[in-house]
Amino acid sequence: MAFEKILITVKTYPSLSRKYDELVCTAGFKENGEWVRIYPIPFRKLEFDKQYPKYSWIESEIEKNIGDPRPESFRVKDYTQIKIVGEIPSDGASWEARRKIVLNKVYHNLAELIKMANIDNVLSLVTFKPAKLHNFIIKKEKSREWKSEKLLQIQARSLQMDLFGGKDDPFKVVHKLPYKFYYHFEDCEGKQSKLMIEDWEIGALYWNCLKNAEGNEEIACQKVKQKYWDQFVDKDLHLFLGTTRQYHGWGKNPFVIVGVFPPGYRKPNLFEML
Numbered sequence: 051m052a053f054e055k056i057l058i059t060v061k062t063y064p065s066l067s068r069k070y071d072e073l074v075c076t077a078g079f080k081e082n083g084e085w086v087r088i089y090p091i092p093f094r095k096l097e098f099d100k101q102y103p104k105y106s107w108i109e110s111e112i113e114k115n116i117g118d119p120r121p122e123s124f125r126v127k128d129y130t131q132i133k134i135v136g137e138i139p140s141d142g143a144s145w146e147a148r149r150k151i152v153l154n155k156v157y158h159n160l161a162e163l164i165k166m167a168n169i170d171n172v173l174s175l176v177t178f179k180p181a182k183l184h185n186f187i188i189k190k191e192k193s194r195e196w197k198s199e200k201l202l203q204i205q206a207r208s209l210q211m212d213l214f215g216g217k218d219d220p221f222k223v224v225h226k227l228p229y230k231f232y233y234h235f236e237d238c239e240g241k242q243s244k245l246m247i248e249d250w251e252i253g254a255l256y257w258n259c260l261k262n263a264e265g266n267e268e269i270a271c272q273k274v275k276q277k278y279w280d281q282f283v284d285k286d287l288h289l290f291l292g293t294t295r296q297y298h299g300w301g302k303n304p305f306v307i308v309g310v311f312p313p314g315y316r317k318p319n320l321f322e323m324l
Contacts, residue, residue: 054124055081055109056088057138057151058102060175060290060309063253064094064224066200071095072223074250076102077122077175077292077308083154085175087123087292088112095221100132104251104309105148107136120174120298143314152177152311156288158238160303167293167304174293174304177311180235183287186279187232187244188271194228227253229271231278233289233307245291247307252278278310285312 060077067073067090074093080086088110093101102108110132112124126132138147157163157176166173195201201223231252236242256274263269290309297304 052113053109053111054086055107055135056086057107058104059152059311060292061093061104061250062248062308063227063250066196066223067092068200068203071221075292075308077290079151083151085122085173086112087118087120087175088126089115089118089123091126091129094224096129096132100130100134102132102134103137105138105140106134107138109133109135118295119171120293120295121172122175123295145311145313148311149313153288160237160241160243160305161239163291163305164303168299168301171299174298175308176291178237178289178291180233180287180289181238181240182236183233183279183283184236184242185234186275187234188275189230189232191226191228191230194226196223196226225257227256228267229256231274233278235289243303245289245303245305245307247278247310249307249309251309282310282312285314287312 056078058076058078060075062075064072064074070090070092072092072094073090075087075089076091076093077085077087110129111127113127115123115125138151141147155177157178158181160178163173163176163178231247232244233247234242234244252274255277256270259270259273260267263273288311289307290311291305292308293304294301294306
């Protein structure tokens with residue numbers, strides 16, 4: 051066990067869990083610049099003052115997650131004891147303060163990353179800079195609802211716990227996203243890939259856009275694309291890539307996009323121009 055100070059840069063869209071009802075995979079950087087994944091976290095069940103936003107520093111006692119083969123995977127000893135101890139604000143369009151940590155080590159070759167994850171097992175989280183973005187793709191989910199068996203189990207347990215606990219409002223799991231969102235890009239060697247974006251922010255953006263569009267899904271998807279393509283394509287976009295536990299170590303491409311880093315272009319200083 052060790053207390054670690056972690057800059058949170060990744061929060062994935064919630065998934066259902068029989069044990070915790072709902073889980074979020076979060077990740078970020080230790081003070082020494084190393085990636086760390088903290089999982090499982092029942093994020094929406096945390097007290098409000100412990101629900102850390104992205105780019106906040108948290109402090110918690112963590113231990114290696116022995117049930118997860120990915121090298122950066124740790125678990126929090128007691129998630130109710132997580133403390134928010136600071137933040138790094140955006141400090142303007144260039145995000146200079148955030149860059150110093152997030153862009154300390156950037157990868158450009160996807161084939162190299164896949165080898166390091168599958169054969170060498172030395173990483174499962176990276177900051178990646180695509181050489182070229184080709185498209186932003188939206189696909190309808192085959193199923194628009196969570197699997198009914200798991201959902202019913204969670205709802206029954208939540209209702210039972212709330213009845214014994216004297217609560218009036220049972221915990222309600224997050225809605226499943228009816229669409230999947232992808233970036234189609236190529237790396238420095240010209241290798242093209244299409245990776246799903248599992249960032250919580252893109253899910254939250256869709257639901258907000260759907261509400262503002264009065265339930266019109268086509269308009270909501272267009273609004274999501276306007277931000278993730280029309281706006282981000284002209285920025286110094288980097289991607290946070292993470293392997294899934296299911297495919298780590300053997301998948302043809304075990305990575306998904308677990309977050310995006312879209313600051314504006316940084317103006318070079320005088321010494322860089324010389």
